[in-house]
Amino acid sequence: MYLCLCKGITDSDVREAGQAGIVMPGQLKARFGLKDAGCCGRCSKDIQEFVQIATSAHRAPSPNSVRS
Numbered sequence: 001m002y003l004c005l006c007k008g009i010t011d012s013d014v015r016e017a018g019q020a021g022i023v024m025p026g027q028l029k030a031r032f033g034l035k036d037a038g039c040c041g042r043c044s045k046d047i048q049e050f051v052q053i054a055t056s057a058h059r060a061p062s063p064n065s066v067r068s
């Protein structure tokens, strides 16, 4: 699912950022260049959606950490 059409950012991009510890609105905006030239600003207004996705990815255990 695309979260930002201008830059082609998908939910999996945001999940990856979350797993790397990028979960704060300012960090996410900087990581994806949401305030750079060429941005329409629409997704910047929806930054809380980015935060939710990144935060849930940050908390979710990675499949590699599951041990039996």
Ligand code: FES
Pocket: 003, 004, 005, 006, 007, 034, 038, 039, 040, 041, 042, 043, 044
């Ligand atoms: S939709 Fe993300 S900058 Fe336009």
